[in-house]
Amino acid sequence: MASLRRILANYFHLSPAVSLALLFFYISRFITLDTSYLDVYANTSWGMPLYYRLAASLVNVGGIMLYIAAILGLMAVVAKSWRLAAASHVFLLAAFYWGAFVKWGGGGPGIGLNPLLRNPWALPHPLMVIASYAMVLAAVAEPRVRERAGVLAWVFSTAGLAAGGYWSYTTFGWGGYWAWDPVETSVFIMWLFLTAWIHGRGSGALYAALGAVFLTMAVTYSGVSPLHSFAGVAAAGKWLLITSVIALIYGLIKASWERGSAFSYLPPLVAGAYIYWIIAGPMAAQSLGLPVAIPSGDSAVALIHPLLIPAVLAAFFGMAKRAFPPRAVALYMGASAVASLALVSMGILWSPLSSLWTNVAIYLIVLTAPLPIAASLLKIRKDLAELSHIGFAVLAVGAALSGPYAYHMQYGVVVPLGVGQPALVPLPSPYGPEAVSIKVVEWRAAGPWELVSIPPYLSRLVSPDLAGLMGVWGLDLRFDSVVLNGTKYVVAFGNYTPGFHRLGSYWLYVNSTVDTPRGKLLVAALGIGDRALVFSPQKFDVISAVVACKPNATSLNLIEERVILGIDGAAVEATIRYEASGEFKLIRGLIHGIATVPRGLDDVYIAVTPEVAVVGNVSYTRIALELARRNLNACLPLGAWMLLSAYSGRPLSGGEVNALLKNSPQGYVAYVKIIPMVQLVWIGAALLVAGGLVKAVRRHVA
Template sequence: MIAEAGLAALWLAAAMALFQLLAGVLALRGQKALESAIAPAAVVQSVFVTVAFGCLVAVFARSDMSVMLVASSSNPAMPMLYKIAGAWGNHEGSMLLWVTILGLAGTTIALFERKLRADTKLATLAAQAAIALGFYAFLLIASNPFARLTFAVEPQGLNPLLQDPGLAFHPPTLYAGYVGMSAAFSFAVGALVTRNVSAEFARAMRPWILGAWIFLTVGITAGSYWAYYTLGWGGWWFWDPVENASLMPWLAATALLHSVTVLATRDGLRAWTIMLSVLAFSMSMVGTFLVRSGILTSVHSFAVDPTRGIFILALLGIYIGGALALFALRISTVTEGNRFDMVSREASLVINNLLLSVILVVVLAGTLYPLALEASTGSKISVGAPYFNATAGPLALILMVVLVIGPLLRWRRDDPRQLLDRVAVPVFAGAAALLLVALLGGKIGVLPLLGLVAATLVGAASLAPLWKRNLKRTPLFTYGMVIAHLGCAVSMAGMASDSAFTKENMVSMQAGETQAIGPFSVTLLGVRERPGPNFQSLDAVLSVRKGEGTPWEMIPQLHQFADQGMTTNQAAIKTLWNGQLYLVVGENTDGSHFLMRMWWKPFVTLIWLGGIMIAFGGGLSLIGRVRRDWWNNQWPWEWTRETAKEAAP
């Protein structure tokens, strides 16, 4: 019964979305009576879809094996957390989560958006309904998560790699980010339809972009750490097509975040900001398509049939193609925004946008060109880390240089000579770092070396906007910016340190043997076998010590899942203040010897710490902006001038 109720709720949600779309279109054409029905429709729609999602979680929690999806991707023996998270560990369920977040985003706009002009808000909600409707259709027609079992399926259980707390956290946050970008998209469509591209519009849209961007940042950071500890090879980013699919919306959203600031503060970059809003959501859709069409080879791919691919591709064509056509037709009626000087905050943000966009093009080209080449000529090539590091790496370094200068520039127009004074301290810090690494770091690659220098430079420069300021009166969003930029420096330092200083040792060990890794010595005390809830575990008990210090125990595990005939590595990770020791046990080679993979990764944790700082900074900005608008209830125009004054150093 729960499954049927879920399906019914999904149909009702779809009907509500249809009503919301039609009412929105009619209201914009002058049917004033319908205006007041649209926001409630959005709320009711989200209630229905949330109920549907709740039903899906319920059938998974209860292990209702008569539902096809549960039978094919869950297992009653799994711990409850994975049973629940398993609801979105498959194509249909994750798609339902997708539309649920979409519905909730629509409701949030309907209830909390107060700054947007009324007609633009109507158009925005109608656009949101149009997106939702397409995805409801996709679920109901091509991916029904509630279908009952009509023939016996081999129970697969959940892929062991996904049986991890990461599954409970990573997909929902990432989807909230992906789908949150639909808000920016709908805002942009709403603005185009009602010809309302203005600073005021930008200020209304900004918190939504910030919110989605925070989720994307957290989702990517979490996914990277999950891959790092779960795959057992010490890597944290593989330039896998699906990782790229999450990076691309993030790059577009980061560019958008900066351009919308120019639009909000200086009323410039009107067309470009609209363009980026469409682009950011396009990239989310492209990501969804890539994962679900089976078009690319990736560890993330769901097993899917091509008809679903055609369906999502059609949606992509309708929404993105439609929005871009609307853009081309309407944007020329939008007058050009304010002008700005070569040496100004705006100019640096434009260059930031240029570089982020080119990095996006690099990632897009590297991800899709092999596909295009194979489809057109049949030749197969692979594009991976060597390409992306060589192309996106230098661009990211240049971006870091812009990040040093940008926040120190005044809006409107600045004096280049004064700028030199302001960058003196960061440049000095960078030079010191260069010297230090050159003297102490030994022989390291050019890119990691420049990365460390850039990180120091940015780290010092990112604090500069707080220099000589009354810290109590500094607005929260300035702190947000400072922390987010500092996070970039921290993350880059971690990446550079990992690639420059990581020590690796792969050995074959027997009990009692000691091996060295970096400054540590690792002794294999013994190996024991132990049953887990739905797997058999091989635990290697290791004693680790640094020099003559107190030893501690580390227990890497090898889990064998009989259901899937799969083996997963559970790395043992010891986090120290200056890095992580990462130990993995492999197979037994000859009865007494065990393979052991060991890494010492100095400061690798900074990568994710930086990611969290970036998201936290975004959070502070968001709170700062929203609190300012709501509590002070000031007119946007007043606080713009104030912001401009305050934001300048």
């Protein structure tokens, strides 16, 4: 028995080293752009900067399991814990099962990264969220690290939520930092349970947080999130959901046996359990094949806010009564409620687009927040971790005041912009009508950078004439391109005599030939179906370019327009990006340029995008057409053709592609809005994280 224990001990001490080694190997495949691995092929491209190659390693379900396994393994070594080593081993097996090291035999430069992930937050945000998962798992698995790991899980989840909110704010182009997307909602549920655990006794809420961890994984990897489907659809979702429900039910039963303070433990626990079933219930129904939508956006607001707002006010009450008599706190909050109702009844609405009860809630949160902040300030000398309580109240006020303006698109104004032509934009704000002067001072194009593969699943977008042109590559002809007076032409070489020649399903009529050092130049017409290509010379359009250029199923990927905007005299830069990988992944490749101009605690928020050309029922943005033209000029006509076909959602003929490439719409369109008090959200989040770090350090020292 003793020898068996030694064998097991040695095994579990080696297991963390294996998990770390495998993670480093996995990351190295992204660093070296080894597209023989499917994960690398699916999320990188030749020329991609190292930072985004590292971010790409966080996209796939197998890779994320490796990260969790490595964190647990490292903690196992530090804590000398066989339980953590065993947990690391479980996630290591899951990484293999869900394809972390699946090979790809097709080769090529890779399909590229989801354009939404090309952001400075693409590394820290997922790393913080994944670390919070691992810390919850560690806290449940190993009681000896529970205190420290649980607090760190709360810190990482808080920071991850804040980073994700800021990422959304500066990427999606509508000014919102929170939309109750199922994935962000699931992480928020975990944060609520962790908050309950920190304020309570026992481990029931911690097991509930574990349920939220598996719920977040299930939602992410099932592809049901509008904003977080980066990891793709995996069969993992159903089994992760079952595990999640089991952990949650066990946690809630365990929590019912434990005691905690009613005003610090129960509100986040009850809110977390309520919101959990709003996400998990429809997801379970979907797994059974029922057409049930998971609430997000407006539908989630209608379900979640009626409970969340009372939970926030209950938390305020609990914070305030630590320093002030409970009766006085209740009277103060009652007076705040009366004042809020009075303001709304007089028609003084902070957010006219929101309901009357939402406006009451906004005023109530703002008016009651000073009391819990004052209570925390009175205690901060003895306990610097009170920064978290202050941060919570500040963030709640910031979200109440900025949330409606960030969320509702109707608070913004769309305005066309010409270069150097100022526009005065009237904007709604809670302070009364305002006007912002905006103009495009200058712009410059940059790129293209990177080369991406045209994925095999886009073969359905190959039009019949493109398929016919591909057949030309097998003929005993050699096509080449020449430049005359700055214009590209295509020419044909081959050992043919003048006259008519039948070439399988094609025909070739040679009018005359010219002997050149490069071979016999043909002045000829090639019949492809009902189309004839006339050579020597023919202008280099997408049709002739397909036969002139060597077959290459790749495309240039990334092009940018860096726009300098003048906002009330202040110059700010907004970078618009277009990536072919977005079209090839069957999502849009255009990312708006975002600029913000702070005005105290407010922001003037601007999203700028190039003008479009409307052809048929499709709006083609200038930057996409420009990338297609640059593909053509780089002798990558298949890239240009397939890019525009993917953009259109159907196979385009060569004539349609040539017609599209003649369009070059000028100017820009800007979406402008004022988002009041939004800086309080970021300040509150920073204070929350700072207080959590103080608590973590204090528990570590203790």
